[in-house]
Amino acid sequence: MYNHGIKRKGFEAMKFYLVIIQVLYLLSLIPWFVIWGLSFMVFDNGISAWGISIMIIVSLYPVAVVICSILSWFFRVRFKSLTIFFISAIPLLWVITLGAILIGY
Secondary structure (H helix, E strand, O other): OOOHHHHHHHHHHHHHHHHHHHHHHHHHHHHHHHHHHHHHHHHOOOOOHHHHHHHHHHHOHHHHHHHHHHHHHHOOOOOOHHHHHHHHOOOHHHHHHHHHHHHHO
């Protein structure tokens, strides 16, 4: 009975986090579209397993964004905040990997 207010604040904070991360994911789809278009250049030297795997990885980013967004909103009430954070952060793997590649070059 006394923890209801604290629990409610946690839900409101998680809702705010989810809205912010979803907006960031939506904004990240703009540069993703450019990168997706440029990634077709992996086939300039012919079709290879490396080129196909790069295209699949790049093309799956919006799928991961949509699936993780739906799951994080669906599980928002059932699981702890840390679990929801990790579910919603899965698409960040693409962003971090691309950033590491760009910094490496």
